[in-house]
Amino acid sequence: MQESDVEEVCQQLLEDIQDKKNKLVVRKYAGFLANFNMENRRNSARISLIDTFLQQQGVTVWCGREQRESIADFDREDWITFRLSRADRVADPASSRGQTRPDADSGREQISYEHAGTIMVARQDSGIKLYSHQDDAIQHLNDKITKTGQYPFAGLLVLPTGGGKTLTAAYWLCVNLLNQHKKILWIAHRHELLDQAKLTFHERLAYQDILHNRQSFNYRIISGIHDKPVRIKASDDLIIASKDSLNAGFDYLLKKWLSKQEEVFLVIDEAHHATARTYRKLIDDIRSSVPRFRMLGLTATPFRTAEEEKGLLAKVFPDNIVHKEDLRTLIHRGILSDPVFESVDTDFDMTSLFNEQELDRLAHFDISSIGEQTAKTIAQNDQRNWCIVNQYCKHQTRYRQTLVFALNQDNAIALKKLFQQQGVRCEYVLSSIRDEATGTTISSKGNKDIIRRFRAGELDVLINVNILTEGTDLPNVQSVFLARPTVSATLMTQMIGRGLRGEKAGGTKQAYIVSFVDNWQDKVQWVNPERLLIEENTDFSDKQKSSQQQLVRLIAISKIEEFAMLVNASMDRAAREKLEQLTFTERLPLGIYHFSLLTQSGQEALEKNCEILVYSNIGQPYADLMQALPDLLADLQAPVADYLSDAQLEQISQLVEQELFEGHDLYPGYSRQDVKDVVQFYYQNGEAPGYIALEDRARFDISRVAQEIMSSGMPRPEEEVYKSRLWDEQESQWRLFFGRDKRYFLNELDLAIRRLANPDLYRRPTTLPTDQKEFRRxxxxxxxxxxxxxxxxxxxxxxxxxxxxxxxxxxxxxxxxxxxxxxxxxxxxxxxxxxxxxxxxxxxxxxxxxxxxxxxxxxx
Structure with a gap:
C-alpha cells in the first residue's frame, strides 16, 4: 500500500467522523487495520503515516474512556474510538445527539451521550396493529402475570422467527410496567440485540396510545461498546444491557439501582441461553436483591420444560411457557410466507484472496472486516455478479420483486449495471455511503424515493447495502437474494425476514430465499439460512412427524457437500473414493446432537449452533462421553466465566480421544472439534446436550432400492423411468433429504447399483489381522x-x-x-x-x- 493509499483511507475515515453529529466513530481495531492491509502493528512506517494524518486533522484515538497516543497502542480485540478535538466539533441544534452546552455549575462544556437519555412520548397514536397471535400472547401474559400478581414469576414467551418477539414483549411491558412507573431490566448477549430493543421502545412504542400515563422515560444501554454500569442512575426506568457487562459491574447495578427498587421486571432475550452459568448467576443475584421479582424469557427455540424432564431451562423458568406459537402455525395462518430455500454455486474461489490470518478474522468479524481492496475485488467480480443477475433473469416470473443484499457500494453499482443491461428495472439504496459518481453522501430522502418506487411496483429489483434489514415496510417482496455471506445469526434472521411477510400481512404466500454460495473450502462457517430457520424454530423433542422431517432436512444440509463431491469429478479423487467405500446406510447417521453454545469474540458473546452427526461407528464412544462429562469437568475452573480456554479444551479432547474413541473406526463423523464443543456446552450449562434419534432410518436405505432394481432385471430405459418415478412419487422422502436436487439422488442410486454388481471393487480391507503366525501371541x-x-x-x-x-x-x-x-x-x-x-x-x-x-x- 502506497502513502497516497494510506491517506485516501484516512480521508474516508475523517469524512465518516465529520458526518457524525457527535463527531466520533467507533471501529473494531482488527477491522481498522485490515483497511490498510495490516494483520497487526508490525508495519511501523504505515502506523506512523496514519498517526501523523490523524494528528494533523485533529483526530484523537480512545480505548473506552482512555485516550491513546498512537493507533499502535491497542490490542486486536479492542474497539477504537476516533474523535475530532473539541475545537473541531460543531454543535447541531437540530439534533439531540452531539449537542454541546455549558454545565450549569462548573461552566465546563458538556456533550450529549448516545447510549443514555430520556425518550419523550409522542403526543399522537402509534398506528401499531398487532397480529392475532401477538394479541393472544399479550392476553396470556395478562392472565398469567398481571392478573395473578404472582411474585416471584419466571416464564417463557415462545414466538418464531418473524413472529415479533421483541415488539410483543416490549408492547406488553410498556402498557403494564412503564405506564405504572415500574422498572425494567432487559438483558441480551449480543450488542445488535441491545440496539434492536432500544429502537423498539423508542421508535415504535413511545406514543400516547401506549404510554398514556407517561410523558417521558429514562433509558440506558450498557455493554462493552455502549455505556458502563458505573453510570447507572436510580432514575433509569429502562436498562438494556449485556449479561457480561452487568456481571462485571453488578456492584454498581446493586448499589445504584436494584437496592433502591421495590420491584424489577427482568427480560432475557434469546432465553435458551439463560442456562449458561453466568446467566444463572446474574438471575440469582437480581432475584435476591429485590423484594418483588418477575422475569420473562424470549425465544424462538422451543425447549420442553416439563418438570419430569428436569431440564435446566425448566429450573431457570419454573413457571413454564406463558404463550407459544410455532413457525408452521403462522405460515398456515398466512401471517408469514412459506420460505423456499434455493442455493446457487458461484464457482468463485474466495480462499485465493486471503491468507489464514485473514480467514480467521472473517470467522469472527464477518465479511465487513475484509480490507477495502479485497472487498472491491470481490464486489466487482464479473463471474460472481453475472451468476447473480442470470439467476434472476432465468426465473424472473417466479422471483418477481426481489430484494438483493449486496456486499458493499461497489457490488451494488456493478449489479445495478448488469441488471439494467438485461432490461431489469433496478436501483440501489445505501446506508451512509457516498455516491461514486458525484462523491456526495446519498441522502435519506434519495433512499426514501427509491424505496417508494419499489413499493409502487416501478422497480423489479432493489439492491441494498447495510440498510433494509430491520423496520422498513416492503410488503411486495417475493424473493430475497443473499449476495453477501454473514457469520451473524441476527443479521441473517433480519435479511431472510424481509421476505417472510405473509398474505394476511399484505405480503406473499411463498418467499424465495436464494443463497449465492462461494467456494470458501470450509474455512469460514457462514450462516446457512435454511439451517438457521430450522434450528431456531423446531422442537426436536416433539414426536410429531414434522419435527422428524426437519431433522432429516437438517442432516441433509450437513451432507450436501458430501453429495456434491460424489457427482463432481473435478473434486478430490481420494476423498471421493473414500466415500464410495462406504454404503449409503453407513453414511446415514443414527441421530444428531443438536445444541447451541456461547463463544466469545472480543467484548461480545457470540452464538454457535452445533450439529454433531452420530454414525454407527462412533455411537458408543459418544454415549460414553456423555456419561463421563460430570467427572471429567469436576472442579475444573475456566479463566473466563463461561468459557474453557483453548488449551483446556485441547487437553480434555485428547484424553477423550485416547480413552473413548481410539480403537473405533473414526470415519465417518469423528471430529475433535465436536468433542470440544460438547465439553464447552456441558461446562456452560451443567448438562449434556440432547440427542435426537433419526427414526425410520431404514426408509432412506438406498441399497434396498438398488437391490429391487437389480432383482427386477428391467431394461436400462425402464430403469431410468422407474428412478424418476421414485423421485416424483416419494417427494417427502427423497426430495427432503437430497435438497430437491435430483442429481444427488440418481448418483447415490447408481453408486449403490454398481456396488451390488461389482462387490470386489468396493470391498474394504478388514482392520483385524487374519494370520498371526509371525506375531507374538x-x-x-x-x-x-x-x-x-x-x-x-x-x-x-x-x-x-x-x-x-x-x-x-x-x-x-x-x-x-x-x-x-x-x-x-x-x-x-x-x-x-x-x-x-x-x-x-x-x-x-x-x-x-x-x-x-x-x-x-x-x-x-
Missing part, C-alpha cells in the same frame, strides 16, 4: 502394547472387560470395594495376575480398578 502383550499393535482387538478386549464388570443397573463396579460409576474414564484395566508372574492379557485375567486403586496397587 496377543495375550502375552500388555494392554498398552496391544493398543499400539492392534487397536481393534484392544478395543474389543477393553469393552469385554467393562461389560464383565457392569451390574444390573448399568453401573461399572470396581473389583476392589464398592465404587460404582457409569463413567468409563473413572476406571483403569489391570491384570489380576501380573504378566511378570505368568499372567495373560485375557478377559478372565483382567479387572476394573479405579485410577487411585490402580496407582496404590502399582506402588505397593
Amino acid at each position: 496377543l495375550e502375552e502383550l500388555s494392554m498398552g502394547e496391544i493398543r499400539e499393535q492392534n487397536q481393534a482387538y484392544w478395543r474389543k478386549l477393553r469393552d469385554e472387560v467393562f461389560e464383565k464388570h457392569r451390574d444390573a443397573e448399568g453401573y461399572y463396579v470396581s473389583a476392589q470395594g464398592n465404587f460404582r460409576s457409569k463413567n468409563k474414564l473413572a476406571f483403569q484395566i489391570d491384570h489380576i495376575r501380573a504378566l511378570s508372574r505368568g499372567g495373560l492379557t485375557t478377559p478372565d485375567n483382567l479387572q476394573l480398578l479405579t485410577r487411585r486403586q490402580n496407582a496404590l496397587k502399582g506402588s505397593s
